[in-house]
Every structure is written in structure tokens, then in C-alpha cells.
Amino acid sequence: MNEDANEADQITGANILINSLVAEDVKFLFGYPGGAVLHIYDALFQQNKVQHILVRHEQGATHAADGYARATGKPGVALVTSGPGATNAITGIATAYMDSIPMIVITGQVSSALIGNDAFQEVDSIGISRPCVKHNFLVKDVNELATTIKKAFYIATTGRPGPVIIDIPKDITAHKAVFEYPETIQMRSYKPVLNGHMGQIRRAAELILSAKRPVIYTGGGVIMANASKELIEFTRLLGFPITQTLMGLGSYPANDPLFIGMLGMHGAYETNTAMHQADVLIAIGARFDDRVTGDLEQFCPNTKIIHIDIDPASISKTVTVDIPIVGTVDRVLTALINIIKETDKKPDANALAAWWQQIKTWKQEKKSLAYNRNSDRIKPQFVIEKLSELTKGEIFVTSDVGQHQMFVAQFYQFLQPRRWINSGGLGTMGFGLPAAMGVQLAYPDDTVVCVTGEASIQMCIQELSTCKQFDLPIKIINLNNGYMGMVRQWQEMFYENRCSHSYVDSLPDFMRLAESYGHVGMKVEKPSDVEAALKEALAIKDKLVFMDIIIDPTENVYPMVAAGKSHNEMVLRPEGELA
Amino acid sequence: MRHTISLLLENESGALSRVAGLFSARGYNIESLTVAATEDPTVSRMTLVTRGSDHIIEQITKQLNKLVDVIKLIDLTEGVHIERELMLVKINVPTSNQREEVKRLVDIFRGKIIDVNHNYTVELTGTSKKLNAFIKALENMKILEVVRSGILGIGRGDINLHL
Ligand SMILES: Cc1ncc(C[n+]2csc(CCOP(=O)(O)OP(=O)(O)O)c2C)c(N)n1
Ligand SMILES: [Mg+2]
Numbered sequence: 001m002n003e004d005a006n007e008a009d010q011i012t013g014a015n016i017l018i019n020s021l022v023a024e025d026v027k028f029l030f031g032y033p034g035g036a037v038l039h040i041y042d043a044l045f046q047q048n049k050v051q052h053i054l055v056r057h058e059q060g061a062t063h064a065a066d067g068y069a070r071a072t073g074k075p076g077v078a079l080v081t082s083g084p085g086a087t088n089a090i091t092g093i094a095t096a097y098m099d100s101i102p103m104i105v106i107t108g109q110v111s112s113a114l115i116g117n118d119a120f121q122e123v124d125s126i127g128i129s130r131p132c133v134k135h136n137f138l139v140k141d142v143n144e145l146a147t148t149i150k151k152a153f154y155i156a157t158t159g160r161p162g163p164v165i166i167d168i169p170k171d172i173t174a175h176k177a178v179f180e181y182p183e184t185i186q187m188r189s190y191k192p193v194l195n196g197h198m199g200q201i202r203r204a205a206e207l208i209l210s211a212k213r214p215v216i217y218t219g220g221g222v223i224m225a226n227a228s229k230e231l232i233e234f235t236r237l238l239g240f241p242i243t244q245t246l247m248g249l250g251s252y253p254a255n256d257p258l259f260i261g262m263l264g265m266h267g268a269y270e271t272n273t274a275m276h277q278a279d280v281l282i283a284i285g286a287r288f289d290d291r292v293t294g295d296l297e298q299f300c301p302n303t304k305i306i307h308i309d310i311d312p313a314s315i316s317k318t319v320t321v322d323i324p325i326v327g328t329v330d331r332v333l334t335a336l337i338n339i340i341k342e343t344d345k346k347p348d349a350n351a352l353a354a355w356w357q358q359i360k361t362w363k364q365e366k367k368s369l370a371y372n373r374n375s376d377r378i379k380p381q382f383v384i385e386k387l388s389e390l391t392k393g394e395i396f397v398t399s400d401v402g403q404h405q406m407f408v409a410q411f412y413q414f415l416q417p418r419r420w421i422n423s424g425g426l427g428t429m430g431f432g433l434p435a436a437m438g439v440q441l442a443y444p445d446d447t448v449v450c451v452t453g454e455a456s457i458q459m460c461i462q463e464l465s466t467c468k469q470f471d472l473p474i475k476i477i478n479l480n481n482g483y484m485g486m487v488r489q490w491q492e493m494f495y496e497n498r499c500s501h502s503y504v505d506s507l508p509d510f511m512r513l514a515e516s517y518g519h520v521g522m523k524v525e526k527p528s529d530v531e532a533a534l535k536e537a538l539a540i541k542d543k544l545v546f547m548d549i550i551i552d553p554t555e556n557v558y559p560m561v562a563a564g565k566s567h568n569e570m571v572l573r574p575e576g577e578l579a
Numbered sequence: 580m581r582h583t584i585s586l587l588l589e590n591e592s593g594a595l596s597r598v599a600g601l602f603s604a605r606g607y608n609i610e611s612l613t614v615a616a617t618e619d620p621t622v623s624r625m626t627l628v629t630r631g632s633d634h635i636i637e638q639i640t641k642q643l644n645k646l647v648d649v650i651k652l653i654d655l656t657e658g659v660h661i662e663r664e665l666m667l668v669k670i671n672v673p674t675s676n677q678r679e680e681v682k683r684l685v686d687i688f689r690g691k692i693i694d695v696n697h698n699y700t701v702e703l704t705g706t707s708k709k710l711n712a713f714i715k716a717l718e719n720m721k722i723l724e725v726v727r728s729g730i731l732g733i734g735r736g737d738i739n740l741h742l
Binding site for chain 2: 126127130131134135136138155187188189190311312313315316317320
């Protein structure tokens, strides 16, 4: 930038920041003020292009930005102050990092001259965040600010997406420079691969067409790449069974006959068994996470594996694959579809029919997702099933972490991508409500439901206040079992029922708590009231409704592949429980 | 197996800690690491010596490549290459016998004595093996200090790592 430029053409770093956000088409800035960012807040006060959403805790800001990004595909942006503001944001940054979510977090920093002095509210934000960001920048000169922001957005949103932090010392936000926002950016050290290797793609097509017991296994990468359309075409062209990870749900419609459900720790019996017996596995935008694979030694023991992923480092990280293809999922799938359409070779119809028959038999024999429908306690599965029915799989559902999260994954039929918003990789309790705020702001006219538990919701409950301030009519479904249910389940199964500190005592009256924040509270205690209550809550379009649903405290998630066990060692629901 | 990996990275303040952080976070070991700017002051060159199975080395090179600051990388061990290390050794030499002995060894190893008083400081370059052999040869002497640079590597002939 021109140093001799006319003083009058120069604006402050704070204004450069805001102008850059406008240039990036940022609509919402989720933030919380403090000393190091006061210049920025002053500049925010004097503009109306970017809407600032004042959260009640910086963790909420990062989760809200994250939820916005997951639902829209655009990067979410958060602004926090130095020191405690930055450390509070770390959980949300790590959450986004583990699930490859594009996010920009602007952290204030003490003035340049004070850095390293243990100044008031100084923390090494760059150092603390390094292991859980895609990249981070400390801005040292106001003349570099705009270019740095451009780079940050470029890095966050391309390749395998992820959070990027921009740490801005306070003095930089006061210094002046001419604002010029680069249109494009080139970085010699960062050039993501887009197109898959054609030789590898041809080899993959050949293997795919020779498969007798194939399974398509897809993850969050399909959603990140907006490749749902290609995935649907690819799957239907072949007629292969398709399973998805917790992060992949929605990118293939759950009501389609080719969909065989979620796999992994709480995947259906027939799904995990199909994985175990597959001869060809087509992994697409998935990363062979331990919650998916179980025991690596016994994972897909006699299977040839094709792996399509944008990140070379994801390939053969935990499971060695036979045909790796690095590229964006949409481009690689399009290339595969074209090759398969052009060749004369067809999938082996007889083998495929037998394979489908086998999968159906497993499903009917085990009915591994069945639960007791005659209980006089409310079953969480029933609530989610009803929700799915009433909303036709069309709403946005966020969740926290625990049994309730797994029940949504198992029982809500997602028909579209970007509708199921949950923390898969980091498993962050407290994610659900703030994430729902980001989603609701992006889609003000859509229904956004947050399914949570009485333990998780208390980790970011303060955001009920934000929801009031910004009129966010989120529907909170609190599946209240009075336990950290998922923890209790492990303690029952692996610690001889010693439920060490997993009860949630001294709970607030959630209905009145919600009301005190200015929302609508509801309490539901009988199975026969569930449907009407859900209808009533969903019909309230202009208010947040907190539904405290008292569920069976003993209910567990089945089936289960215990940590470190193999897909063929699933624990099924004890028969007695089904009566 | 032992691998020598050479990297070109942006000469920026955080770059070194990103590489070091990657190794500690993922539990890879580093035997030595050297880094300095190249003829282009915006680019640093790093030589990194690590150990691991083929699987681990593959992950290390992929993870390094994934770092935004890393421009290019080569696993020198995959081709013919040269490795050199620089060592400075300060030896206590109170008797003339010992001084003679050190001079003789320095000759044999083609080193240089670069500081002389009641101690000798020897400068020696070569492969790590050669440097180890020199230390071994000094077995009966009183070594006061050993300073080693860590390994520098370069490919032979047309095996180049440049922008
Ligand atoms: C921040 C955080 N702390 C601890 C955990 C470990 N953890 C996983 S599930 C769970 C219990 C969640 O309880 P609740 O929200 O009531 O859900 P439930 O399992 O009962 O449906 C805990 C403590 C976590 N995932 N995140
Ligand atoms: Mg609970």
C-alpha cells in the first residue's frame, strides 16, 4: 500500500477490518467486547453493514459462527477480546477444527509494544490456538491487515476447510492506512489439489464395477464440498448400499431405499455387519475416525478400499487404503460417474441382489434400533421419531453431546445436507444452543430445533438471553433424563453400574428458567402428551420455546460397538427391554 | 528407519513453531532440526531428521505439507544425497602431549583448531558418523563442550529443492 498516500484517504485498522468483512460479504459478527477490541467496537457502532450479535460468553460466539457456517456453507465470523476472551473462544475453535468448519475468529491482542510483557489480559493466542486452527496470523502492520484478512478467508474456505484466527494488537486497530482489498490471492505455500488423478479414478471405476458386496461410506466431506447431488447420482447409478457417518447425515436422503443408516459406534446392526463383510468399500469425504472404525485390526478385514478425500493427510492415516484419490468430492464423483456411464461394464446384478437380500435379512433378524413402545415413560426415540414425522425431515436440527445426540442421528430422517448440525469430532457439550442461534439468524423463516440434554444445555444456557435480544424463535427439546446419560451408560456397561458423578442433581425448573429469560416454557411428562406438545411448540413461530421433556432415565443407546471393539462385536439391546 | 527431510518454508515468525508443534502434538520424534534463511530472505530452508516406520514417515511428510507455511518438501532419504554436520569441540589440553595428540587427530579428521589457550577449540564438519568417531577418538581427553549444528542435507546432481 502507498505510504505517501494522502492522509485523508487513510482509515483506521478497525475500519479496514470492517470494510474487509463487508467485502467478504459477512452478514453477522458474533462477538463480545473488551479492552483490546474497543477501537473495533467503536467502529462497529458507527456502521450498519455488518450486524453484531452480542453473545453472553465467547464460547457461544464461536459455536454460533460455526453453526452459521455449517448451515450456510459460508464462513462464520467471531470477534473476541484478548486474554480471557480468546481462551473462552478456544473450545469453539477446536470444535470447528475437528469438523473442518470454515470460520474466522478475530482475537484482540494487547498493543504491539506490550506483547511479551505479561500485560493485562495478554495471552499468546497464536500459541494457544496453533494445534486447533488451520492457520493463524498475528498482524504486525496495519498495511498488511486487509491482505491478511483476505488470506484468512481464502485459507478457511478452500481445500479442507477450517478455522483461521487473526490476532490483532490494539494499536494496529488505531493505526491508519489506505484501504485496498485484494480481489484474489495467490499463496505459493498453499495450493489445494482440486481434481483427482485420472489414472486412479479409472482404477477405482474398475474396482467398483467388479464389486460383489460393495458399501458406500460417506462423511462430512460430502457436505463440505456441496456434493450431495453428485453423491445421489453416483449411488443410484450403481444401486449400492450407502451408509453415512454422524457427520455425513443428510447428504443422502435417509428415506431412500439405498440408504442403510448410520455406521459406527451406534450404527445399526446390518450397517456395521455390511461394513465388516464388504468386498469393496468406497469411502467418500470420510476420515476413518475411531468412533466409526472400532478396532482397526479388524476393520473391514477382507475389503478393498477406495478413498476419495480433499486432504492427502487423511488418506491411509489410520486405515491403509488400496486406491487413494485426492481431490474435491464433487469433481472426483463427476469423473467417476462419467466413466461408469461410458463403459459397457455393469455392476454384477446377481451378486448385488444377493447382497441386498443379506442386508435386509440382518435388518429384519435383529431390528437393532427397536425400543419399547409400550412404556409408560417417555422414550427419547419416540420424541425424535415424532419430531421427524411432524417436520418431514425438513427442519434444521442442532444437538449437544450425549445419548440425545445419538437418538437424533438414529431416528431423525434427514433429507437434505446442512440440516443436521452437531459436534462430531470434538463432541462438545454446550454446542447445540449457540449453534442454533447461528442457524436461525441465517434462516430466520425456517424451523430450528435444538435437541439437548439437561447436562449439556447448562453449559451454554446463558445464550437464552442472546436469543431473547435477537428474537430467535429456536425450539429447544430438552430430553431430560436427570443423568449425563451417555456417561451413565458407559458406567453401567463397563464399570459395573458404579454411576460416579453422572447424575445431574439440583436441576433448575427449566420451564420457569426459560420464562424468566422471556421465553415460552413447557414441561412434558406423559408419552401421550408428546405429539400434541410438539405440535404446539412448532406452531409458535415468533418465540423461543423450551420444552423440558422428562424421559425414561434408564434408556440407553443401542446397538453399541464398545470403544476398541470390532464391528462384528456389537452389543444389542437386552431382549427384556423390549416388552 | 531414519529419514532426512528438507523443507522450504515461509520465513515467518510462527513457521518454526508450527513444525515443532506438529511433531510434539502427533508424537513424532525429531532427531535434529536446523533452519535458516536461504538466498531468498523470504524463504527458510529446514533439514529435519526423524525416525519412524514407512507409515509414520508418510504421515509426517503429508502433515508437514499440509502446514500452510510449508512451500515444498523432499524426503532426501529417497534419493542419493549428501549430509553434513558442523561441530565445535572445546578440549582441555594442559600438557604438550595432549596438545600434540589433539593436533594429530585434527589432522586426520581434517578439522581446524580455531581457538587456542589452555583449551583448544576444534571445528569439524562431516557426516554425523565422522563427528561421532572424532568424539570417540578423544576418549582419554577432557572434553569441556560439544556444540553440533544438526544435520544439513542436499540432494546430489539434479535432485533439487527450490521454488
Ligand atoms: C464439554 C464436555 N464435557 C464433558 C463431556 C463428556 N460427556 C459426553 S456425553 C456427557 C453427558 C451428557 O449429558 P446430557 O447432556 O444430559 O445428555 P444425555 O446423554 O443424558 O442425553 C458427557 C459429560 C463432553 N462431551 N463435553
Ligand atoms: Mg441427560
